Amino acid sequence: MFNNYSHLFSHPSDKEDSLDMEFEACKRAGVDVTMQNEIPGMHNRNMKTLVFKNQGQFHPLKYLKGLCKTITINGGKIFTETHVNEIDATGIVSDEGFKISAKHIVVATNSPVNNNGSVVI
Numbered sequence: 001m002f003n004n005y006s007h008l009f010s011h012p013s014d015k016e017d018s019l020d021m022e023f024e025a026c027k028r029a030g031v032d033v034t035m036q037n038e039i040p041g042m043h044n045r046n047m048k049t050l051v052f053k054n055q056g057q058f059h060p061l062k063y064l065k066g067l068c069k070t071i072t073i074n075g076g077k078i079f080t081e082t083h084v085n086e087i088d089a090t091g092i093v094s095d096e097g098f099k100i101s102a103k104h105i106v107v108a109t110n111s112p113v114n115n116n117g118s119v120v121i
Contacts, residue, residue, distance in 0.1 A: 006052040009039055019048050026050065 010019045019035075026033040032053050039049045068078060079100065086093040091101040 004055045004057055006055045007049045009047050009049040023050055
């Protein structure tokens with residue numbers, strides 16, 4: 001059965017009290033959140049998790065289509081399958097040596113990019 005709940009749980013590298021601190025911050029901000037001691041659907045279920053009820057749902061492909069349309073209508077460009085060697089405040093340099101200048105860059109990858117001591121996520 002599908003529900004529209006969102007769960008937040010700690011990563012093994014997180015500090016032990018980080019989830020408790022997040023819970024308290026959410027309550028202070030008026031967020032509808034509870035804490036439980038089990039994560040539904042996870043292999044290691046016996047962990048604390050924050051549960052955010054009544055989360056919105058959307059169709060990810062329809063969302064991306066609208067986002068891409070808005071970006072291009074406003075003069076933005078989208079580069080896919082672009083492998084990057086350098087990222088800085090002015091843009092990127094591709095692995096083929098092309099320079100793409102930009103005020104804003106979205107790095108859409110499933111792993112962080114380490115760039116001279118800073119991590120771009």
